[in-house]
Amino acid sequence: MRTIVAACLAAAVACLGFTGGPPEAVAADASAHAADTLHVAPDGRGSACSDRNPCSLETARDRARSLVPQAPGDVVVELDGGTYRLTAPFRLGVQNSGRPGHPVVYRAAAGQTPVLSGATRITGFARVDAAKNIYRAKVPAGITSRELFVDGKRADRARGTRNPSGFSVTATGFTTADASYTAWTNPAQAEVVHNSGWKQMRCPLASITRSAHGGSDLTVDPGCWNNNHNAVPNPSFPFNGAGLPSMDGITWLENAYQLLGTPGQFYLDEGAGHLYYVPRAGENLATADVELPVAPELVDASGTPGHLAPVNDTDWRATYTGNWGYSGGRHLGDLNADVHYTAGNGDAVSYTFTGAGIQVLSETNSDEGTADAYIDGKKVSTVSGDGPERLAQQVMVSVTGLPKGKHTLRLVKTGGSYLLVDGFTVIPDVVAPVHDIVFSGLTFAYTTWNAPSAEGYVDNQAGVLWDPATRTPIRIPAAVQVHRGKRISFSGDVVQHTGTSGIDLADQTQDSTIEDSSVTDTSGSGVLVGEVDDYYQTDAALMTSGNTVSGNTVRFPGQEYQDAVGVWVGHSRATTVSHNDVGYTPYSGMSIGWGWGWASNCTLQAKQGLPDPCLHGTTYAGGNKILGNHVHSVMGALFDGGPIYTLGGQSAPSEFAGNVLSECIDGCNMIYHDEGSSMWNTHDNVVRFANGSLWTNLWTPSIHDDSIHDNYSDTASYNNSGTDITFEQATVVTDGNWPPAARAIIDAAGPGTLPGRTVDDDDLRISYTGSWSSSGSRSYGDLDNGVHYAQHDGAAATITFTGTGISFLTETNSDEGDIAVTLDGHSKETVSANTPQRHAQQSVYTVSNLPAGTHTLTLTKAGGDYLLVDGFTLD
Known part of the structure; x- marks a missing residue:
């Protein structure tokens, strides 16, 4: 937009005769402005990147990089309409950034609809089973995918009856008296799905064999069975809560040819290279647009370093000299429930790493003392762990800005009773965000994520999973990913029909926006901001902060992974989520915060009945605003969530106001400040069509120091069992007779009139x-x-x-x-x-x-x- 305005103003001045210089200078200036707009097309080629000779998206990206330093304004990459088929993500690094105030803009050409697609189009269907109306097409060799879309409508993988009867749990999976399952072809491609509470769990089968009683034994992949049944990951605060639903039943079986027969379902036989599909009424496979997603990601904008996560004090690179002890199984909130400690002054720990910085996690307490920190033999600071209360996983040392390379940290105890070491976070590269990039008017569609097919889906909550191998937190990947971004903007974009999540502002992205966009029909969550494992950060450059999600429509998330939510925000500072329309969710509409009771002190945890000593630390989350959203038609599949769900503590006051929360389907709390939620000013919200749910639920004493006032509800039911809660009953309205103040909230909520007929x-x-x-x-x-x-x-x-x-x-x-x-x-x-x-x-x-x-x-x-x-x- 800036480029267009500038060009128009320049043209107006020239027409009036005020050129500001000789003709040759004006011509040179015009040429420079024209060169700052690059044109691309799906079939673009060459390097001209002009309107008449457009280039490829990758070529324009590289040309834009060379233009940025001298550009008088924005550098614009304008995409013609059509489908840009990607087999790998379009990557943008720090070198592809714009400048503050003058971003690199990737935008749709006027009146055009460019679609970045991760799918291959499938044709050549022929009917192979008239009785079940099954059609088959050949697909390219080696293709794997969990998704299919026909004329823009999601197809389901072939699935069986919901909550099938006759199954019981065995040591290795499930058994049934029904012998028909032994006839299934490719049983290792089949998957068992179980919904329980707020979780969805998935595991591939290893085999189906005839049981000793003549039925069928369904053996689940052993690794997945262990993670989802035998030993569900449970590190507790700050990573998960006390509830541990496990795979002890079958909600449905999925992805077997023998399950086909329902219109709108498909089966991909990867080994044979065949795609089977049962068309819906009115679908003509000879002319239909059948899209099989093959790419896991469409756009990847990444700064450095990438994801940061601490390693344990037992890491092999740590060398302890002197009289150190080791304490395992402490259950005091330590990383991996263990620490190294020493009481001897002069005792030291050394840690050699390759990178540009390092952090050391310790514990603060009244018996912790001082230490000197050295990098490569040079003292950089004196640090102290002394504090009035025990706080686990605290940053004792933080060193950034080192030249990238091999360094050695040495930490030497100098005073106090103890020096304690809990973990190390290596910062492998300089902190350099990808920055000042705009995506405007683009459509992103058709992705797949195949990891669950091999490893299963080991759910924690709200689209946050456990890595099957390391059992550390991970998330469903997104079609559009920003890692360590700054001033990255999405405006007027569309993300739809994905086998992943939608847009993810990850790895401490800052000052970025997602606005006036549509995210719909995603397998995972719609929009995500922040992380779950950076709660301990004290360095502002390594925090998620200043992001805005505003004026968007987020609908039908969780279409494959039903624990996913519309908008998810982890640990974050000064994030604004405002005037969005979020609806038709299988679990919560929004999930804000993380950590459960981690940031609630031990007294509050004891009042909740949690173990003493407690798991207690800190979070940098705070100053967040959840304002004016319309969240509706939630909890369509799972339980124990709500339209807007908050979790864990806020370190600074946050605001929850002006939201309209409607149409709970099942298992709901309408304003749900869950475990550990604190410092929320919750006011001027409207709750309607709660369908028997509480209008607010503060169910346990670790929820504390919240102010609940001036709300409106069509139900009077609530629960306030929190601590130091300023609570005012909502104005209870009957028969839809909302008072003017409530009517004004309803009229102002959401993004305004939604598009479409x-x-x-x-x-x-x-x-x-x-x-x-x-x-x-x-x-x-x-x-x-x-x-x-x-x-x-x-x-x-x-x-x-x-x-x-x-x-x-x-x-x-x-x-x-x-x-x-x-x-x-x-x-x-x-x-x-x-x-x-x-x-x-x-x-x-x-x-x-x-x-x-x-x-x-x-x-x-x-x-x-x-x-x-x-x-x-x-x-």
Whole structure:
């Protein structure tokens, strides 16, 4: 935009005759501005990167790098419309950065829709099973994928009956009296899926054999079975809580040819190179766009260093000299529950590493003393572990800015009772973020993540997993990843149809934004900010901070991994999540924070009934703002979450205000400040259609020092068992009669009017008066799989819209009745939704050719058992 404005102003000045210099100077200046816009196309080639001779995306990236130092403004890479098929991510490093105030801008050409795709298109389908309507196509050799999309709609991997009966747990998996499973081909490609509480667990099978009783023994991959059943990872605070759901049942079986038969399901036989699919009604595989994702990532913008995580005090590079002791199994919050310690002045630890910095984790306590820190034989600081209370995993030494190379840290005890060493964090490279890059108007689509096919899915919570080998925290990868970024901006972009998460601002990314964008239909989470294992950081350059997620639409996350959420924020400082629309989630809508009771002191942990001595440390998270979001239709598959869920402590006051939280499907708490949540100012939120849930739940004493006031709710139920909570009961509203202050919150929430002609029943433009309820995950073919319904005559639904026409969508059925229609204050007619059989998404009232402008339609229940609102279409 800056380049366009600058060009227009320059042209205007030239037209008026004020050139500011001789003609040749003006021509040179114009040429320089033109050179700062590079043009690319899906079939671009050469190095001209001009409008008439566009180049490839990679060539433009390299050209942009050379232009940045002398560019008078932004350097723009303009993408023509079409599909850019990627087999590897488009990579941007520090060298591809812009300048503060003048970024490198990757944007769509005017009126164009460039799509960065990680899929290969599949053609050549032929029917191979008429009875089950199964079609088959050849795929390129060696392709692996867990996803398929047909005409932009996700297909499911072939799956069996939900919650199949007759299975019992064995030492190696499951057994059943049903012998038919032994006929499955490629059993090692099949997968068992189990939902329990807030977790989804997945494991591949190792084999299926006939049992001693003539049935089928399903042997689960041993490593995955160990992680998900026998020995579920449990390091406790700050990495996970006390609940440990395990794989002790089957929610469904997945990915076997013998399970095919349901329209919209597929099976990829990787060994044979065949893709099988059962088309949905109306799909013509001869003309359909069938996309098989093969790339795990589309964009990777990475600074240095990458991910930082501490290694234990037992690391082989650590050399302890003097009279050191070792204490294992302390359960005091130490990294890996162990430490090295010494009481002798002059005792030392040396650690030789290759990198540009190092941090040493210790413990603060009243019996900790002082030490001198040396780098390569030169003293750099005197440090102390003395403190009024025991705090685990504290940064005692932090050294950055070293020349990259081999260095030796030496830490020598000089005073006090003890020197304790808990771990080391090596900073392998200089701290240099990738910075000042903008992505605008681009579409990112079609990725896959194949690791679970081999290793399983070892869930912790909210899309945070355990690495199957190291049992340390990892996350579902994202289609668009930023690692250690600064001033990276996404504006007006679309991320859709991914086998991964959507956009991830990872590894202490700072001052970056995701705004006015759409993230929808992701296997993992929609938008992510921050990390789970950097809680201990004291260096501001190594913290996630200053990021903004605003004005976005995030819908249908967790379409494969159902523990995933719409927006996830880990440890973070001064992050703003505002005016987003987040909905249709299998678990929570937003998950904010991490650490459980880690930052709550030992007194509060004891009041909760946790073990003494306690696991207690610190977090840098704080100063965060969760404002004006509309979060709706949540908890469609799992339990114990909510529209917006907070976890762990805040080190500085944070704000939770102006949010509209609606339509809990099951297992919900509407405002859910979970374990350890602290210092939240929670006010002026609206809770509606809680469906029996508490409007707020502060269930345990480790939740502390929160202020809950001036909220509005259509349910009075709550739980306040926190400590030092300033609590005020919500203003309880009945029959949708929201007071003006609440109505103003509803009107201001979310990103504003959503694009498109379709308005779902959850849309904030619809006002429900009278007694209404909501129902989600009905699987009856509803628009977005949910409805609002009323059972009392006189209940009304009103929508104010801008346009020339509208159609009302409902369900027709034998228990539906008459509906009185009023348009712009005038009674129009009474329509009926009564039919002998159930039909979803039926238009029972349509009006067109209205004067262009704002109109109001009201639908009032006038008879029958139910009035059901499924949505509207606008003209």
